[in-house]
Amino acid sequence: MTTMKPDFFVNSLLEIPLDVLKDKGIQGLIIDLDNTLTNWNCSVIDKEICKWLADLEKQGFKIIIVSNNSSERIEASLSKLNLPYVPYALKPGKRAFLKAMKILGTTVNTTAVIGDQLFTDILGGKRLGLTTILVPPLNKKEFIGTRIMRKLEKIILSRYL
Numbered sequence: 001m002t003t004m005k006p007d008f009f010v011n012s013l014l015e016i017p018l019d020v021l022k023d024k025g026i027q028g029l030i031i032d033l034d035n036t037l038t039n040w041n042c043s044v045i046d047k048e049i050c051k052w053l054a055d056l057e058k059q060g061f062k063i064i065i066v067s068n069n070s071s072e073r074i075e076a077s078l079s080k081l082n083l084p085y086v087p088y089a090l091k092p093g094k095r096a097f098l099k100a101m102k103i104l105g106t107t108v109n110t111t112a113v114i115g116d117q118l119f120t121d122i123l124g125g126k127r128l129g130l131t132t133i134l135v136p137p138l139n140k141k142e143f144i145g146t147r148i149m150r151k152l153e154k155i156i157l158s159r160y161l
């Protein structure tokens with residue numbers, strides 16, 4: 001069985017150890033949208049996070065948004081940011097991640113996934129052997145299905161931490 005243990009578990013996007021990722025050879029970052037970059041059901045990306053995204057690009061990382069959400073929702077969030085994205089990703093399916101790496105021109109060894117959910121972002125990344133980074137969800141208020149998943153996540157995470 002694929003383990004779901006994230007390679008990195010940080011308290012905020014801003015705490016992701018970029019130097020460590022660079023040393024590992026990571027060039028591309030696949031980033032989740034809902035509850036990773038934006039609050040659930042709100043399309044606005046915080047100024048601080050916009051600055052962090054711009055800084056990533058300055059540091060030479062290639063970024064792509066991979067989301068289970070619709071193109072409309074993703075475009076509403078990314079309006080001012082000129083980032084590529086893959087919508088309707090059906091994570092943890094592998095296809096969207098493979099497509100994202102093709103767009104970035106990176107490989108499983110040079111790509112990391114950043115997201116707030118074990119069962120979609122982390123599991124999807126793990127299935128392909130990508131580096132995985134779990135961040136806490138930005139907002140606690142979530143879709144009911146996600147809330148149930150959170151309880152299961154807690155049980156699994158408690159074994160890792």
Ligand SMILES: [Mg+2]
Binds near residue numbers: 034116117
């Ligand atoms: Mg999410």
